[in-house]
Amino acid sequence: xxxxxxxxxxxxxxxxxxxxxxxxxxxxxxxxxxxxxxxxxxxxxxxxxxxxxxxxxxxxxxxxxxxxxxxxxxxxxxxxxxxxxxxxxxxxxxxxxxxxxxxxxxxxxxxxxxxxxxxxxxxxxxxxxxxxxxxxxxxxxxxxxxxxxxxxxxxxxxxxxxxxxxxxxxxxxxxxxxxxxxxxxxxxxxxxxxxxxxxxxxxxxxxxxxxxxxxxxxxxxxxxxxxxxxxxxxxxxxxxxxxxxxxxxxxxxxx
Amino acid sequence: xxxxxxxxxxxxxxxxxxxxxxxxxxxxxxxxxxxxxxxxxxxxxxxxxxxxxxxxxxxxxxxxxxxxxxxxxxxxxxxxxxxxxxxxxxxxxxxxxxxxxxxxxxxxxxxxxxxxxxxxxxxxxxxxxxxxxxxxxxxxxxxxxxxxxxxxxxxxxxxxxxxxxxxxxxxxxxxxxxxxxxxxxxxxxxxxxxxxxxxxxxxxxxxxxxxxxxxxxxxxxxxxxxxxxxxxxxxxxxxxxxxxxxxxxxxxxxx
Numbered sequence: 001x002x003x004x005x006x007x008x009x010x011x012x013x014x015x016x017x018x019x020x021x022x023x024x025x026x027x028x029x030x031x032x033x034x035x036x037x038x039x040x041x042x043x044x045x046x047x048x049x050x051x052x053x054x055x056x057x058x059x060x061x062x063x064x065x066x067x068x069x070x071x072x073x074x075x076x077x078x079x080x081x082x083x084x085x086x087x088x089x090x091x092x093x094x095x096x097x098x099x100x101x102x103x104x105x106x107x108x109x110x111x112x113x114x115x116x117x118x119x120x121x122x123x124x125x126x127x128x129x130x131x132x133x134x135x136x137x138x139x140x141x142x143x144x145x146x147x148x149x150x151x152x153x154x155x156x157x158x159x160x161x162x163x164x165x166x167x168x169x170x171x172x173x174x175x176x177x178x179x180x181x182x183x184x185x186x187x188x189x190x191x192x193x194x195x196x197x198x199x200x201x202x203x204x205x206x207x208x209x210x211x212x213x214x215x216x217x218x219x220x221x222x223x224x225x226x227x228x229x230x231x232x233x234x235x236x237x238x239x240x241x242x243x244x245x246x247x248x249x250x251x252x253x254x255x
Numbered sequence: 256x257x258x259x260x261x262x263x264x265x266x267x268x269x270x271x272x273x274x275x276x277x278x279x280x281x282x283x284x285x286x287x288x289x290x291x292x293x294x295x296x297x298x299x300x301x302x303x304x305x306x307x308x309x310x311x312x313x314x315x316x317x318x319x320x321x322x323x324x325x326x327x328x329x330x331x332x333x334x335x336x337x338x339x340x341x342x343x344x345x346x347x348x349x350x351x352x353x354x355x356x357x358x359x360x361x362x363x364x365x366x367x368x369x370x371x372x373x374x375x376x377x378x379x380x381x382x383x384x385x386x387x388x389x390x391x392x393x394x395x396x397x398x399x400x401x402x403x404x405x406x407x408x409x410x411x412x413x414x415x416x417x418x419x420x421x422x423x424x425x426x427x428x429x430x431x432x433x434x435x436x437x438x439x440x441x442x443x444x445x446x447x448x449x450x451x452x453x454x455x456x457x458x459x460x461x462x463x464x465x466x467x468x469x470x471x472x473x474x475x476x477x478x479x480x481x482x483x484x485x486x487x488x489x490x491x492x493x494x495x496x497x498x499x500x501x502x503x504x505x506x507x508x509x510x
Contacts (some may be wrong), residue, residue, distance in 0.1 A: 007256075060507075153372040156353055163457065166502075167509040168363040168509070169463065170502050185425055205426025212468060216468060244426075245424050254348070
């Protein structure tokens with residue numbers, strides 16, 4: 001079966017307290033897409049963060065001693081660093097213009113996922129506004145999923161993604177930061193291979209493969225297609241969580 | 256525009272010296288897919304390796320001193336380690352049952368991409384046979400692309416993928432190990448964002464996002480769909496290479 005990823009074209013600009021489930025249902029209707037069991041909706045982190053009011057005005061942030069210290073190391077705005085540190089468990093690496101942290105949610109990322117771009121200024125200078133990640137993206141996904149399932153009467157999955165850099169490869173790729181109703185990992189260990197001889201040892205990061213696929217479709221610039229409809233996800237849907245995808249610290253050889 | 260990934264169902268088991276371009280063209284015909292400008296074909300590394308005769312019989316491998324030393328550290332078969340070392344520039348990490356290396360091609364991976372599963376034994380015990388990566392996957396992709404383009408008269412891309420683990424996340428994801436006619440990276444730096452204010456700083460690992468998407472469709476177990484047809488890749492095709500996706504050592508903070 002083919003995997004089809006369709007960007008939703010009619011999602012309006014999202015504002016705090018917007019009803020994302022409603023916007024997605026309306027946009028699906030405009031594109032004449034009827035949800036079916038097994039379909040997945042992938043949302044860019046930014047619209048979830050905006051709907052949840054996670055914009056912060058840097059002008060109101062008072063950097064502490066640690067933020068000032070990292071500002072000297074990295075050359076970054078100490079107010080931004082204050083927010084990054086408040087969103088993080090641990091600083092993993094720094095260098096000029098770069099800070100990589102373990103986010104409170106468990107993943108490793110630059111800037112704790114805090115972003116300057118595509119943040120609309122409601123007052124003050126636009127460069128003063130940044131956007132934090134949703135506080136509990138699994139829960140955000142769950143809420144949107146339940147609202148959409150109640151309307152469509154079918155069993156779907158919802159995933160929230162962001163773009164992360166990688167340790168050894170250039171370029172960002174889409175990764176999961178929250179999910180509901182889809183597996184994070186798919187365990188193929190013990191399944192026979194094509195020649196029925198070897199047993200496989202692979203655990204597939206299925207949700208992250210989907211995140212990368214959806215990210216490709218969303219684009220990264222001004223296109224404004226922050227929701228992607230997915231049909232043909234090849235594994236059975238089940239309850240899942242971001243935590244499946246986070247490598248536990250005792251298995252991490254690279255920090 | 257939607258992104259559609261269709262697994263080709265009619266690819267026979269691949270043997271050394273098989274003509275992959277011909278097999279793909281035949282399989283496309285069976286599924287009534289007519290190639291168009293901008294389409295991409297994604298191939299699992301294993302069928303390219305097999306067609307290029309990259310199977311090795313461990314019974315014929317004589318482990319050297321370094322392989323024997325790593326066998327003590329990792330508990331792995333010293334003959335397999337001999338092959339892994341011969342395919343690598345540098346050992347990056349080891350622990351019980353694990354060896355992570357910088358492959359000669361530049362990427363960081365476990366076991367230098369050498370795989371036991373889905374290797375058909377032509378003689379000897381099946382567990383004696385392993386499969387190395389293609390020697391020059393960009394060139395392999397180029398050759399297949401040119402052969403298919405000559406037949407279809409259109410401009411396509413060809414990509415070869417494998418599944419890699421990741422430093423900080425659980426589960427493998429599909430990544431590029433060779434490509435022809437598609438961009439490895441897409442540089443969005445300098446493009447305006449939705450509010451026309453900020454300039455973007457993102458370079459997207461577009462080929463790796465596609466690799467992950469195709470890997471999802473191929474599955475990892477016994478399904479036997481090692482080629483995926485892609486329509487709707489959202490960026491312009493151009494010449495590209497694996498090298499774009501490899502983080503240069505001086506930018507690598509994690510080895």
